[in-house]
Amino acid sequence: MRSGYPFRLYASPWKIGLLLLGSVAFVAIGYLMVLAPGARPSVWNTVIGWFALVLFGLATLVFAVQFIVLVVARQPLLEITAEGARLKNALPLRNPQPLSWSEIAWIAIYRQSSGRASAYWLAFVPRSPEFEAALANGVAPAALPPLRQPGVTHVQLNLVFLRVTPRKCEQLLAEIQTTCASEIARYSVHIEPGVQPMRLGALGA
Numbered sequence: 417m418r419s420g421y422p423f424r425l426y427a428s429p430w431k432i433g434l435l436l437l438g439s440v441a442f443v444a445i446g447y448l449m450v451l452a453p454g455a456r457p458s459v460w461n462t463v464i465g466w467f468a469l470v471l472f473g474l475a476t477l478v479f480a481v482q483f484i485v486l487v488v489a490r491q492p493l494l495e496i497t498a499e500g501a502r503l504k505n506a507l508p509l510r511n512p513q514p515l516s517w518s519e520i521a522w523i524a525i526y527r528q529s530s531g532r533a534s535a536y537w538l539a540f541v542p543r544s545p546e547f548e549a550a551l552a553n554g555v556a557p558a559a560l561p562p563l564r565q566p567g568v569t570h571v572q573l574n575l576v577f578l579r580v581t582p583r584k585c586e587q588l589l590a591e592i593q594t595t596c597a598s599e600i601a602r603y604s605v606h607i608e609p610g611v612q613p614m615r616l617g618a619l620g621a
Contacts, residue, residue: 423595424492425538425588427577432487436479442472486577494538494573496596501540503573515540517599522606523592525575525585526614536575536585537614582611 446468449461457465485491492504502514521543528535575585586609593600593607600607 420595421497423496423592425494425573425578426490426492427482427486428579429487431577431579432479432483436476436483439472439476439479442468443476446472482577493577496592498599515542517596517603517605519543520603520605522608523589524608525589525611527582527585527611528614536580536611538573538575538588540572585611 446465449455449465450457450469451465486493495502495504498517500514500516500520519542521541523538523540526537526539528537578584580588589607589609596605599605
């Protein structure tokens, strides 16, 4: 288990690599359908082929940049220090403002389910009168209104680039709790145990 600051969360090279290779494969399929020598596609195949070329061509570019930044250059997705938490985005020209420990109400991991697919979010929920009152009344984070509030700094990380399972999410929370024990106690930050089901709109803009 990791300990000590800075606590950094890195992307999985395998996860980003597979996403990049998958996009390249669809670009190749689109090329074979409409641009390969001797290709005589139907109208339907032409539409599908160009759609694959454009959509997955852009995806390939995005994943290639993320692979260079997050894997080759080893930029972390998230950095936690004694001052607070900060997201480290690969694509934007500027990184979001950090959220200091004095501004953090609690830390939780949400599970967003859609059919058989699941997305996990690590959220550092900022303090507000509504959240403080809900926490005092024992209301679970997933039952709260949307987390994003105008004018309030948010640190919410989609764990899509990590190889995550509910058990690994619990281990991640335990590592954060161990590493940041002093600040968590000093500022009365609540750690919501386990993985919380996300209600619709909980992480909406």
